[in-house]
Protein backbone atom coordinates (compact mmCIF):
# COMPACT_ATOMS: atom_id res chain seq x y z
CA UNK A 249 0.00 0.00 0.00
CA UNK A 250 1.35 3.44 -0.85
CA UNK A 251 0.49 6.45 1.24
CA UNK A 252 0.15 9.98 0.00
CA UNK A 253 1.96 11.72 2.86
CA UNK A 254 1.52 15.08 1.22
CA UNK A 255 -2.28 15.05 1.38
CA UNK A 256 -3.35 17.98 3.53
CA UNK A 257 -7.12 18.21 3.66
CA UNK A 258 -8.28 14.71 4.45
CA UNK A 259 -6.72 11.30 4.58
CA UNK A 260 -3.22 10.60 5.88
CA UNK A 261 -1.74 13.15 8.22
CA UNK A 262 0.80 15.55 6.75
CA UNK A 263 4.46 14.64 6.99
CA UNK A 264 5.53 17.84 8.69
CA UNK A 265 4.34 17.91 12.28
CA UNK A 266 2.04 20.61 13.63
CA UNK A 267 4.81 22.38 15.51
CA UNK A 268 6.64 23.09 12.27
CA UNK A 269 3.71 23.33 9.85
CA UNK A 270 4.02 27.11 9.54
CA UNK A 271 7.72 26.94 8.67
CA UNK A 272 7.86 25.92 5.01
CA UNK A 273 10.74 26.97 2.80
CA UNK A 274 12.32 30.24 3.78
CA UNK A 275 12.03 33.43 1.79
CA UNK A 276 15.82 33.27 1.33
CA UNK A 277 15.52 30.21 -0.92
CA UNK A 278 12.87 31.94 -3.05
CA UNK A 279 14.78 35.20 -3.31
CA UNK A 280 18.16 33.57 -3.97
CA UNK A 281 16.59 31.53 -6.79
CA UNK A 282 15.11 34.76 -8.17
CA UNK A 283 18.53 36.43 -7.97
CA UNK A 284 20.08 33.59 -9.96
CA UNK A 285 17.34 33.54 -12.57
CA UNK A 286 17.43 37.28 -13.19
CA UNK A 287 21.19 37.80 -12.78
CA UNK A 288 20.48 40.20 -9.94
CA UNK A 289 22.78 41.45 -7.21
CA UNK A 290 21.75 39.50 -4.13
CA UNK A 291 21.52 41.80 -1.12
CA UNK A 292 19.03 39.42 0.46
CA UNK A 293 20.97 36.89 2.45
CA UNK A 294 23.54 38.12 4.99
CA UNK A 295 26.81 36.52 4.04
CA UNK A 296 29.99 38.36 3.05
CA UNK A 297 31.18 37.99 -0.55
CA UNK A 298 34.83 37.98 0.51
CA UNK A 299 36.41 35.55 2.95
CA UNK A 300 37.88 36.49 6.29
CA UNK A 301 41.59 36.90 7.13
CA UNK A 302 44.03 34.83 5.07
CA UNK A 303 46.05 33.83 8.15
CA UNK A 304 42.93 32.35 9.74
CA UNK A 305 42.16 30.38 6.59
CA UNK A 306 45.74 29.13 6.73
CA UNK A 307 45.29 28.20 10.39
CA UNK A 308 42.36 25.96 9.37
CA UNK A 309 44.46 24.34 6.63
CA UNK A 310 47.29 23.77 9.11
CA UNK A 311 44.92 22.16 11.62
CA UNK A 312 43.56 19.85 8.90
CA UNK A 313 47.06 18.88 7.75
CA UNK A 314 48.34 18.40 11.30
CA UNK A 315 45.44 16.13 12.10
CA UNK A 316 43.99 18.44 14.75
CA UNK A 317 40.24 18.08 14.97
CA UNK A 318 39.84 15.57 12.15
CA UNK A 319 38.26 13.15 14.59
CA UNK A 320 35.47 13.96 17.07
CA UNK A 321 36.66 16.87 19.17
CA UNK A 322 35.59 17.00 22.85
CA UNK A 323 31.84 17.59 23.35
CA UNK A 324 32.16 21.07 24.88
CA UNK A 325 34.63 22.17 22.17
CA UNK A 326 38.43 21.97 21.89
CA UNK A 327 40.18 23.41 24.99
CA UNK A 328 42.17 25.91 22.86
CA UNK A 329 38.95 27.47 21.56
CA UNK A 330 37.17 27.48 24.91
CA UNK A 331 40.18 29.25 26.40
CA UNK A 332 40.20 31.78 23.54
CA UNK A 333 36.46 32.44 23.94
CA UNK A 334 36.92 33.06 27.68
CA UNK A 335 39.83 35.43 26.95
CA UNK A 336 37.74 37.24 24.32
CA UNK A 337 34.83 37.75 26.76
CA UNK A 338 37.20 39.24 29.30
CA UNK A 339 39.18 41.32 26.83
CA UNK A 340 36.20 42.98 25.15
CA UNK A 341 33.48 42.84 27.80
CA UNK A 342 35.19 42.33 31.16
CA UNK A 343 33.21 39.10 31.66
CA UNK A 344 35.08 36.30 33.41
CA UNK A 345 34.24 32.71 32.46
CA UNK A 346 35.81 29.40 33.37
CA UNK A 347 36.73 27.85 29.99
CA UNK A 348 36.10 24.35 31.34
CA UNK A 349 32.63 24.81 32.80
CA UNK A 350 31.23 28.08 31.47
CA UNK A 351 31.94 27.91 27.74
CA UNK A 352 30.35 25.63 25.14
CA UNK A 353 31.25 25.47 21.44
CA UNK A 354 28.32 24.92 19.06
CA UNK A 355 27.61 24.47 15.36
CA UNK A 356 27.17 28.18 14.77
CA UNK A 357 24.94 30.47 16.78
CA UNK A 358 22.02 28.64 15.19
CA UNK A 359 22.69 25.47 17.15
CA UNK A 360 23.36 27.46 20.31
CA UNK A 361 19.92 29.10 20.00
CA UNK A 362 18.22 25.76 19.34
CA UNK A 363 20.02 23.97 22.18
CA UNK A 364 19.35 26.79 24.65
CA UNK A 365 15.62 26.81 23.90
CA UNK A 366 15.32 23.02 23.82
CA UNK A 367 17.15 22.82 27.15
CA UNK A 368 15.42 25.61 29.04
CA UNK A 369 11.83 25.71 27.78
CA UNK A 370 9.06 23.35 28.93
CA UNK A 371 6.11 22.83 26.57
CA UNK A 372 3.67 25.66 27.22
CA UNK A 373 6.27 28.08 28.59
CA UNK A 374 6.08 31.56 27.11
CA UNK A 375 9.15 32.97 25.42
CA UNK A 376 9.24 36.70 24.76
CA UNK A 377 11.20 37.70 21.66
CA UNK A 378 11.79 41.05 19.99
CA UNK A 379 9.85 41.25 16.74
CA UNK A 380 10.90 41.34 13.92
CA UNK A 381 13.05 38.31 14.76
CA UNK A 382 15.85 36.33 13.23
CA UNK A 383 14.05 33.53 11.44
CA UNK A 384 15.29 30.60 13.48
CA UNK A 385 13.84 31.95 16.74
CA UNK A 386 10.21 31.19 15.96
CA UNK A 387 11.03 27.70 14.69
CA UNK A 388 13.23 26.87 17.69
CA UNK A 389 10.62 28.09 20.17
CA UNK A 390 8.11 25.89 18.32
CA UNK A 391 10.43 22.86 18.39
CA UNK A 392 10.80 23.33 22.14
CA UNK A 393 7.00 23.42 22.47
CA UNK A 394 7.14 26.99 23.74
CA UNK A 395 4.67 29.77 23.06
CA UNK A 396 6.23 32.79 21.42
CA UNK A 397 5.19 36.21 22.60
CA UNK A 398 6.39 38.98 20.31
CA UNK A 399 7.24 42.45 21.52
CA UNK A 400 7.45 44.68 18.48
CA UNK A 401 10.29 47.13 17.79
CA UNK A 402 8.69 50.17 16.18
CA UNK A 403 10.19 52.74 13.82
CA UNK A 404 11.20 56.12 15.25
CA UNK A 405 13.40 58.97 14.09
CA UNK A 406 16.38 57.18 15.60
CA UNK A 407 15.65 53.76 14.13
CA UNK A 408 13.52 50.93 15.53
CA UNK A 409 12.99 51.12 19.28
CA UNK A 410 11.84 48.82 22.05
CA UNK A 411 8.87 49.94 24.15
CA UNK A 412 9.91 48.94 27.67
CA UNK A 413 6.35 49.20 29.02
CA UNK A 414 5.18 46.80 26.34
CA UNK A 415 7.95 44.40 27.29
CA UNK A 416 6.99 44.61 30.95
CA UNK A 417 3.30 44.04 30.10
CA UNK A 418 4.16 40.98 28.03
CA UNK A 419 5.55 39.14 31.06
CA UNK A 420 3.04 36.73 32.62
CA UNK A 421 3.14 33.92 35.16
CA UNK A 422 3.97 31.58 32.30
CA UNK A 423 6.95 33.54 30.98
CA UNK A 424 10.12 31.48 31.22
CA UNK A 425 12.57 33.32 29.10
CA UNK A 426 13.43 36.54 27.27
CA UNK A 427 15.09 36.00 23.90
CA UNK A 428 17.03 39.17 23.15
CA UNK A 429 19.13 40.08 20.12
CA UNK A 430 21.46 43.07 20.09
CA UNK A 431 22.77 44.38 17.71
CA UNK A 432 19.48 43.40 16.18
CA UNK A 433 18.85 41.68 12.85
CA UNK A 434 16.98 42.88 10.77
CA UNK A 435 16.43 46.41 12.17
CA UNK A 436 20.05 47.30 13.02
CA UNK A 437 18.95 48.48 16.47
CA UNK A 438 21.64 48.43 19.16
CA UNK A 439 19.93 48.45 22.54
CA UNK A 440 21.18 51.28 24.76
CA UNK A 441 22.74 50.79 28.16
CA UNK A 442 19.53 52.16 29.74
CA UNK A 443 17.31 49.78 27.79
CA UNK A 444 19.51 46.82 28.65
CA UNK A 445 19.55 47.86 32.28
CA UNK A 446 15.73 47.94 32.28
CA UNK A 447 15.55 44.52 30.62
CA UNK A 448 17.97 43.14 33.21
CA UNK A 449 15.97 44.65 36.09
CA UNK A 450 12.78 43.10 34.68
CA UNK A 451 14.44 39.69 34.34
CA UNK A 452 15.64 39.85 37.94
CA UNK A 453 12.29 41.12 39.27
CA UNK A 454 10.28 38.41 37.48
CA UNK A 455 12.96 35.74 37.84
CA UNK A 456 13.31 35.10 34.10
CA UNK A 457 16.05 33.42 32.15
CA UNK A 458 17.56 35.40 29.28
CA UNK A 459 19.02 34.06 26.06
CA UNK A 460 20.87 36.85 24.28
CA UNK A 461 22.06 36.54 20.70
CA UNK A 462 25.04 38.86 20.29
CA UNK A 463 26.50 37.56 17.03
CA UNK A 464 26.96 41.15 15.79
CA UNK A 465 28.82 42.18 18.96
CA UNK A 466 31.70 43.63 16.92
CA UNK A 467 29.42 45.44 14.47
CA UNK A 468 28.05 48.29 16.58
CA UNK A 469 28.74 51.56 14.75
CA UNK A 470 27.06 54.42 16.57
CA UNK A 471 27.05 53.25 20.16
CA UNK A 472 28.87 50.62 22.14
CA UNK A 473 27.54 47.10 22.36
CA UNK A 474 26.96 46.17 26.00
CA UNK A 475 26.41 42.47 26.81
CA UNK A 476 23.29 41.79 28.87
CA UNK A 477 25.29 39.39 31.04
CA UNK A 478 27.27 42.34 32.41
CA UNK A 479 24.30 43.85 34.31
CA UNK A 480 23.68 43.21 38.00
CA UNK A 481 21.87 39.96 38.71
CA UNK A 482 22.34 38.66 35.17
CA UNK A 483 25.40 36.43 35.54
CA UNK A 484 23.40 33.43 36.75
CA UNK A 485 20.39 33.79 34.46
CA UNK A 486 21.86 34.73 31.07
CA UNK A 487 22.93 32.52 28.20
CA UNK A 488 25.09 34.61 25.84
CA UNK A 489 25.47 33.43 22.26
CA UNK A 490 27.95 34.51 19.62
CA UNK A 491 29.61 33.14 16.53
CA UNK A 492 32.69 33.34 14.33
CA UNK A 493 30.59 33.68 11.20
CA UNK A 494 29.89 37.41 11.43
CA UNK A 495 33.04 38.56 13.24
CA UNK A 496 35.52 36.75 11.00
CA UNK A 497 33.55 36.48 7.74
CA UNK A 498 33.56 32.70 7.68
CA UNK A 499 29.83 32.02 7.83
CA UNK A 500 30.32 28.57 6.25
CA UNK A 501 32.48 27.30 9.10
CA UNK A 502 29.56 27.34 11.53
CA UNK A 503 31.53 27.81 14.71
CA UNK A 504 29.49 29.42 17.47
CA UNK A 505 29.52 29.43 21.23
CA UNK A 506 27.65 29.87 24.47
CA UNK A 507 28.99 31.55 27.57
CA UNK A 508 27.02 31.35 30.80
CA UNK A 509 27.12 30.20 34.41
CA UNK A 510 28.11 26.54 34.76
CA UNK A 511 24.56 25.26 35.51
CA UNK A 512 23.22 26.95 32.40
CA UNK A 513 26.04 25.66 30.21
CA UNK A 514 25.45 22.16 31.57
CA UNK A 515 21.76 22.43 30.69
CA UNK A 516 22.43 23.73 27.16
CA UNK A 517 25.08 21.06 26.62
CA UNK A 518 22.52 18.37 27.52
CA UNK A 519 20.47 19.39 24.48
CA UNK A 520 23.45 20.20 22.24
CA UNK A 521 25.05 16.77 22.67
CA UNK A 522 22.07 15.15 20.95
CA UNK A 523 21.81 17.70 18.15
CA UNK A 524 25.28 17.56 16.62
CA UNK A 525 27.36 16.23 19.55
CA UNK A 526 30.35 18.09 18.06
CA UNK A 527 31.23 19.91 14.86
CA UNK A 528 33.93 21.52 12.74
CA UNK A 529 37.03 20.22 14.55
CA UNK A 530 39.82 21.88 12.50
CA UNK A 531 37.87 25.15 12.25
CA UNK A 532 37.71 25.33 16.02
CA UNK A 533 41.52 25.64 16.16
CA UNK A 534 41.45 28.35 13.50
CA UNK A 535 38.74 30.33 15.33
CA UNK A 536 40.82 30.13 18.52
CA UNK A 537 43.54 32.01 16.63
CA UNK A 538 41.04 34.44 15.15
CA UNK A 539 39.68 35.44 18.55
CA UNK A 540 43.20 36.44 19.60
CA UNK A 541 43.77 38.81 16.68
CA UNK A 542 44.85 42.34 17.59
CA UNK A 543 42.34 45.13 18.22
CA UNK A 544 43.17 46.57 14.80
CA UNK A 545 41.42 43.61 13.17
CA UNK A 546 38.16 44.18 15.04
CA UNK A 547 38.32 47.96 14.47
CA UNK A 548 39.09 47.41 10.79
CA UNK A 549 36.06 45.13 10.36
CA UNK A 550 33.80 47.68 12.02
CA UNK A 551 35.14 50.60 9.98
CA UNK A 552 34.86 48.66 6.74
CA UNK A 553 31.23 47.85 7.42
CA UNK A 554 30.47 51.33 8.70
CA UNK A 555 31.65 52.74 5.35
CA UNK A 556 29.54 50.16 3.50
CA UNK A 557 26.53 51.00 5.63
CA UNK A 558 26.92 54.66 4.70
CA UNK A 559 27.40 53.89 1.01
CA UNK A 560 24.28 51.73 0.76
CA UNK A 561 22.15 53.88 3.09
CA UNK A 562 22.90 56.99 1.06
CA UNK A 563 22.29 55.17 -2.19
CA UNK A 564 18.94 53.86 -0.98
CA UNK A 565 17.90 57.33 0.20
CA UNK A 566 18.87 58.78 -3.19
CA UNK A 567 16.74 56.10 -4.86
CA UNK A 568 13.73 57.29 -2.88
CA UNK A 569 13.53 54.85 0.06
CA UNK A 570 13.05 56.05 3.63
CA UNK A 571 16.14 54.63 5.29
CA UNK A 572 16.41 53.49 8.92
CA UNK A 573 20.16 53.80 9.18
CA UNK A 574 21.29 50.88 11.33
CA UNK A 575 23.38 51.46 14.46
CA UNK A 576 24.76 47.92 14.10
CA UNK A 577 24.73 44.62 12.11
CA UNK A 578 25.23 44.48 8.37
CA UNK A 579 21.64 45.07 7.35
CA UNK A 580 19.73 48.22 6.55
CA UNK A 581 15.94 48.36 6.80
CA UNK A 582 14.10 50.66 4.44
CA UNK A 583 10.51 51.80 4.11
CA UNK A 584 9.13 51.55 0.56
CA UNK A 585 6.14 53.87 1.09
CA UNK A 586 7.90 56.99 -0.26
CA UNK A 587 8.26 55.03 -3.52
CA UNK A 588 4.49 54.75 -3.71
CA UNK A 589 4.52 51.11 -2.55
CA UNK A 590 2.99 49.58 0.56
CA UNK A 591 3.65 45.84 0.30
CA UNK A 592 7.27 44.80 0.85
CA UNK A 593 6.55 41.27 -0.44
CA UNK A 594 5.25 42.46 -3.78
CA UNK A 595 8.02 45.04 -3.95
CA UNK A 596 10.77 42.43 -3.35
CA UNK A 597 9.27 39.98 -5.82
CA UNK A 598 9.23 42.68 -8.53
CA UNK A 599 12.57 44.35 -7.71
CA UNK A 600 14.86 41.89 -9.56
CA UNK A 601 12.96 42.41 -12.84
CA UNK A 602 12.69 46.15 -12.26
CA UNK A 603 16.33 46.86 -11.51
CA UNK A 604 18.36 43.71 -10.90
CA UNK A 605 18.65 43.82 -7.11
CA UNK A 606 17.33 41.33 -4.54
CA UNK A 607 16.18 42.30 -1.04
CA UNK A 608 14.11 40.63 1.69
CA UNK A 609 10.65 41.76 2.85
CA UNK A 610 10.85 42.28 6.63
CA UNK A 611 7.27 41.02 7.05
CA UNK A 612 8.66 37.46 7.08
CA UNK A 613 10.32 38.25 10.40
CA UNK A 614 7.04 39.30 12.08
CA UNK A 615 4.09 37.52 13.65
CA UNK A 616 2.23 40.79 13.20
CA UNK A 617 2.82 40.80 9.45
CA UNK A 618 1.00 44.11 9.05
CA UNK A 619 3.60 45.82 11.27
CA UNK A 620 6.37 44.78 8.90
CA UNK A 621 4.50 45.23 5.60
CA UNK A 622 6.27 48.31 4.23
CA UNK A 623 9.80 47.38 5.31
CA UNK A 624 12.49 45.83 3.17
CA UNK A 625 15.96 44.70 4.24
CA UNK A 626 19.20 45.01 2.28
CA UNK A 627 22.53 43.44 3.33
CA UNK A 628 25.69 45.52 2.95
CA UNK A 629 28.35 42.87 3.77
CA UNK A 630 29.39 42.93 0.11
CA UNK A 631 32.33 44.31 -1.88
CA UNK A 632 32.29 48.07 -2.44
CA UNK A 633 32.07 47.66 -6.23
CA UNK A 634 29.05 45.36 -5.79
CA UNK A 635 27.32 47.90 -3.52
CA UNK A 636 28.14 50.72 -5.97
CA UNK A 637 26.61 48.75 -8.81
CA UNK A 638 23.53 47.97 -6.68
CA UNK A 639 23.15 51.66 -5.83
CA UNK A 640 23.47 52.59 -9.51
CA UNK A 641 20.75 50.06 -10.41
CA UNK A 642 18.45 51.17 -7.60
CA UNK A 643 18.67 54.79 -8.80
CA UNK A 644 16.36 53.87 -11.65
CA UNK A 645 13.54 53.58 -9.11
CA UNK A 646 13.75 57.31 -8.46
CA UNK A 647 13.12 58.27 -12.10
Ligand SMILES: Cc1ncc(COP(=O)(O)O)c(C=O)c1O
Nearest residue numbers: 356357358382433463491493504
Ligand atom coordinates in the same frame (compact mmCIF):
# COMPACT_ATOMS: atom_id res chain seq x y z
C1 LIG B 1 20.81 37.39 14.72
C2 LIG B 1 21.46 36.16 14.18
N1 LIG B 1 21.63 35.12 14.99
C3 LIG B 1 22.21 33.98 14.55
C4 LIG B 1 22.64 33.86 13.25
C5 LIG B 1 23.24 32.56 12.78
O1 LIG B 1 24.59 32.48 13.08
P1 LIG B 1 25.44 31.20 12.64
O2 LIG B 1 25.70 31.29 11.18
O3 LIG B 1 26.67 31.31 13.47
O4 LIG B 1 24.66 29.99 12.98
C6 LIG B 1 22.47 34.93 12.36
C7 LIG B 1 22.88 34.81 10.94
O5 LIG B 1 22.43 35.52 10.08
C8 LIG B 1 21.86 36.11 12.85
O6 LIG B 1 21.67 37.16 12.04
